[in-house]
Amino acid sequence: MHKAAVENAISSIGERDHRPLMESASNSRIVIYCQDGLGLGHLRRNIEIGKAFLKQTPEGEGQILLIADSPVAPFFQLPEGMDHIKLPSIRKVSAGQWQCARLRMSTLEVRKLRVSLLHDALVNYRPDLVLVDHMPGGAQGELIPALDGLKKAHPDCVIVLGLRDILDAQEVIMRVWDVEGAYQALRQYYDRVLIYGVQEIFDTARIYQLPDPPRGIHYCG
Secondary structure (H helix, E strand, C coil), X not given: CCHXXXXXXXXXXXXXXXXXXXXXXXXXXXXXXXXXXXXXXXXXXXXXXXXXXXXXXXXXXXXXXXXXXXXXXXXXXXXXXXEEEECCCEEEEXXXXXXXXXXXXXXXXXXHHHHHHHHHHHHHHCCCEEEEECCCCCHHHCCHHHHHHHHHHCCCCEEEEEEECCCCCHHHHHHHHHHHCHHHHHHHHCCEEEEECCCCCCCHHHHCCCCCCCCCEEECC
């Protein structure tokens, strides 16, 4: 992700009443959900976004909780003001299908554990903004109970989805997202969508038929 795209994302990521989030909250709390079971691209991108946010926040005021499941997440150096929760790792078997990567647990058991961890983290951390990477409902819909609980406990929290431009074949994404409740989650919980790409090159919103959230869809370049 180019530096300009990161800066573009940060400038619009938390706009509240046309103002950046860091100007409307004295001690902004952000959660970044990053499901990156195999590669490092998602994790690196979200850490860079977190770093950029902290650089633009008055010293000592911004704080970011990164929730990740990559086995290498604990080895990334994070800036001051940023910490992480490591979820039990899962690996993708096929589109929409996951299994436990390290623990000797069934798919149902590890999903139940991750759902509980996500719910408790979001509700108790009380973020001003949540940036969800790649999957509106999380892997297998695991994030939906947390988003629901967060909106009930902290209705002013802004929830933003960050997507790379090309996700997968159109029919695959639409089928999996429909089954997992991702489209419904977008309609019900999300305030804004950021797309890390250029609309003229690949119109992500049109291809995947994304619902238009209250604060719109923004292409970051």
